[in-house]
Amino acid sequence: MRALVFDGSQPRFTKTHPEPEPASGEALIRPLRMGICSTDLEICRGYMGFEGVLGHEFVGVVEQVNERRKSPLVGKRVVGRINCVCRKCDMCRGGLPEHCRDRTVLGIAGRDGCFADRFTLPAANLLEVPDSLDDDGAVFTEPLAAAYQILKQLHIEGRPFVTVLGDGRLGLLCAQVMTRLNATVRVVGKHPQKLALCEKWGVKHRLLEEVGLRADQDVVVDCTGSAQGLKVAMQMVRPRGRIVLKTTVAPGSSGTPGSPGTPGSEPVDLSPLVIHEIQLLGSRCGPFPDALAALVAEQVDVVSLISRRMKLADGVEALKAAKRKDVIKVLLEP
Amino acid sequence: MRALVFDGSQPRFTKTHPEPEPASGEALIRPLRMGICSTDLEICRGYMGFEGVLGHEFVGVVEQVNERRKSPLVGKRVVGRINCVCRKCDMCRGGLPEHCRDRTVLGIAGRDGCFADRFTLPAANLLEVPDSLDDDGAVFTEPLAAAYQILKQLHIEGRPFVTVLGDGRLGLLCAQVMTRLNATVRVVGKHPQKLALCEKWGVKHRLLEEVGLRADQDVVVDCTGSAQGLKVAMQMVRPRGRIVLKTTVAPGSSGTPGSPGTPGSEPVDLSPLVIHEIQLLGSRCGPFPDALAALVAEQVDVVSLISRRMKLADGVEALKAAKRKDVIKVLLEP
Numbered sequence: 001m002r003a004l005v006f007d008g009s010q011p012r013f014t015k016t017h018p019e020p021e022p023a024s025g026e027a028l029i030r031p032l033r034m035g036i037c038s039t040d041l042e043i044c045r046g047y048m049g050f051e052g053v054l055g056h057e058f059v060g061v062v063e064q065v066n067e068r069r070k071s072p073l074v075g076k077r078v079v080g081r082i083n084c085v086c087r088k089c090d091m092c093r094g095g096l097p098e099h100c101r102d103r104t105v106l107g108i109a110g111r112d113g114c115f116a117d118r119f120t121l122p123a124a125n126l127l128e129v130p131d132s133l134d135d136d137g138a139v140f141t142e143p144l145a146a147a148y149q150i151l152k153q154l155h156i157e158g159r160p161f162v163t164v165l166g167d168g169r170l171g172l173l174c175a176q177v178m179t180r181l182n183a184t185v186r187v188v189g190k191h192p193q194k195l196a197l198c199e200k201w202g203v204k205h206r207l208l209e210e211v212g213l214r215a216d217q218d219v220v221v222d223c224t225g226s227a228q229g230l231k232v233a234m235q236m237v238r239p240r241g242r243i244v245l246k247t248t249v250a251p252g253s254s255g256t257p258g259s260p261g262t263p264g265s266e267p268v269d270l271s272p273l274v275i276h277e278i279q280l281l282g283s284r285c286g287p288f289p290d291a292l293a294a295l296v297a298e299q300v301d302v303v304s305l306i307s308r309r310m311k312l313a314d315g316v317e318a319l320k321a322a323k324r325k326d327v328i329k330v331l332l333e334p
Numbered sequence: 335m336r337a338l339v340f341d342g343s344q345p346r347f348t349k350t351h352p353e354p355e356p357a358s359g360e361a362l363i364r365p366l367r368m369g370i371c372s373t374d375l376e377i378c379r380g381y382m383g384f385e386g387v388l389g390h391e392f393v394g395v396v397e398q399v400n401e402r403r404k405s406p407l408v409g410k411r412v413v414g415r416i417n418c419v420c421r422k423c424d425m426c427r428g429g430l431p432e433h434c435r436d437r438t439v440l441g442i443a444g445r446d447g448c449f450a451d452r453f454t455l456p457a458a459n460l461l462e463v464p465d466s467l468d469d470d471g472a473v474f475t476e477p478l479a480a481a482y483q484i485l486k487q488l489h490i491e492g493r494p495f496v497t498v499l500g501d502g503r504l505g506l507l508c509a510q511v512m513t514r515l516n517a518t519v520r521v522v523g524k525h526p527q528k529l530a531l532c533e534k535w536g537v538k539h540r541l542l543e544e545v546g547l548r549a550d551q552d553v554v555v556d557c558t559g560s561a562q563g564l565k566v567a568m569q570m571v572r573p574r575g576r577i578v579l580k581t582t583v584a585p586g587s588s589g590t591p592g593s594p595g596t597p598g599s600e601p602v603d604l605s606p607l608v609i610h611e612i613q614l615l616g617s618r619c620g621p622f623p624d625a626l627a628a629l630v631a632e633q634v635d636v637v638s639l640i641s642r643r644m645k646l647a648d649g650v651e652a653l654k655a656a657k658r659k660d661v662i663k664v665l666l667e668p
Binding site for chain 1: 381424425430433435487549550561564572573574579580581582583601602604605606607608609610611612613614615616617618
């Protein structure tokens with residue numbers, strides 16, 4: 001079958017990838033729409049040491065489920081949680097399956113991803129997509145869930161000042177989600193044409209160069225995708241404030257100047273965290289039901305984020321396009 | 335007067351430092367005992383860009399207070415909070431004076447320290463030391479307060495597994511304080527002779543080389559004083575666990591391999607914070623009343639931490655001694 005594969009040195013498109021075989025309890029899924037995420041780009045720079053089929057954002061149709069009785073999911077349109085878990089380890093049994101010790105992660109760790117004609121996921125990971133939500137919306141469930149994770153982690157009191165740092169794919173989703181808090185939210189980014197979307201949504205926005213680094217924000221959400229984002233966040237957040245860290249970058253990544261692990265680049269001095277007693281909250285995958293419900297209810301505008309639609313066969317080009325500063329979301333179609 | 339001064343390139347002892355003059359509301363203090371802290375050593379490597387009289391740990395006698403009416407503190411033995419605050423800024427008025435925007439910090443930022451014949455602090459910063467607590471105990475109030483700060487910041491539920499990482503000055507204080515939680519506490523360090531003190535206190539302890547990095551600790555307190563401590567802490571803490579960060583190191587410090595800002599050294603990759611959704615809590619100065627009360631009640635053994643007593647005039651040598659791996663606390667006497 002066709003697939004977009006990272007071979008350890010570069011991404012390449014192939015027509016001869018082996019067909020996946022669903023293990024017991026797994027579904028075979030045919031993607032209808034796929035999304036390119038910054039994590040895919042970081043993987044192509046060595047992040048996670050992953051090799052195999054790329055991709056973890058999708059909406060697709062279940063072709064088959066490897067179960068004794070016929071699954072009601074067959075033929076249904078689904079989205080799916082990307083962490084495939086053991087249900088036996090201390091994390092799974094302790095209520096944190098997304099942190100399973102033995103997990104594989106779709107297109108990120110130990111499991112081929114969704115940028116292919118077909119791929120597999122445990123049937124238990126899948127959520128049916130209501131008919132009222134189209135493919136363009138549903139494909140955003142995974143990244144939107146990552147944004148909703150922030151609401152699960154932050155406990156807000158009063159009416160805090162919140163800055164979402166970064167006007168990229170994730171930043172613009174986080175910004176829309178954060179406005180659902182009792183908070184004064186602004187997006188700070190580097191790209192006027194991306195920030196213009198905030199105008200449309202009624203979300204405050206500023207260019208980074210115009211913003212004073214005044215250590216006056218109660219919460220800063222780092223969605224920059226650059227290690228230098230944390231440095232700016234530490235200058236923006238007030239003493240005893242909180243930074244939500246969404247950015248992961250590949251160590252030694254040449255594409256993200258100053259990223260951790262880059263020899264010769266400028267590493268980030270963490271002493272402001274101690275001096276100003278800042279809380280740093282690492283934040284990763286999030287609640288699919290919340291994200292799906294928000295999309296169905298049209299509480300979040302994702303269609304405006306779509307910059308390009310490209311074919312899976314042009315996947316290598318699509319990855320390049322997704323790196324461009326003027327591009328927000330690139331979707332792949334079969 | 336005599337003073338131990340950092341001149342921007344090295345520490346030196348002088349007999350001709352100008353006598354300090356207490357400003358309005360300030361006390362003139364003659365130190366009886368002073369403690370050398372890792373922060374003093376980092377300052378001598380460029381941390382905080384401080385120049386002036388070193389030192390912020392002391393017990394001393396108030397010689398004079400610049401106030402209209404005679405202060406009851408004159409002639410009293412005192413310890414003192416090191417942050418000198420404006421009482422006007424948003425932090426001061428918001429209940430976080432230790433994070434005052436315009437603060438000076440004794441021997442750390444914008445204010446000469448206590449390694450001298452005399453120094454000044456606002457009278458409002460001083461706490462009288464009860465007669466039952468001797469100078470050797472009282473001089474530990476400041477670092478012990480920094481350890482008690484952790485109890486103010488952590489909200490413990492259940493009976494968590496806590497690792498105090500680092501068996502130095504601060505680690506051994508934190509270890510004793512953490513045992514006051516409903517927690518299973520262990521100290522992990524590199525120095526058998528320092529860890530032997532834990533034996534005396536009934537605190538569990540292990541050598542770092544003997545400990546598996548199993549991501550199974552609920553809380554890790556990083557008291558290593560090295561940027562690599564955070565790397566180890568991230569390997570020890572469980573997913574969704576917490577790291578209390580006490581370590582501050584000078585950017586570009588050659589003495590702490592791998593510290594942030596050291597060109598050519600190995601910077602710390604922070605992506606585990608995101609992947610495992612770890613909380614990082616920066617923690618600095620703490621509550622003096624709690625620390626003083628614990629010392630008076632003999633709840634904490636500080637005397638065992640005293641490795642050397644040296645004279646202020648031998649301060650440069652004392653700073654060197656404090657760097658030695660087999661030395662815990664070096665006290666200075668006038």
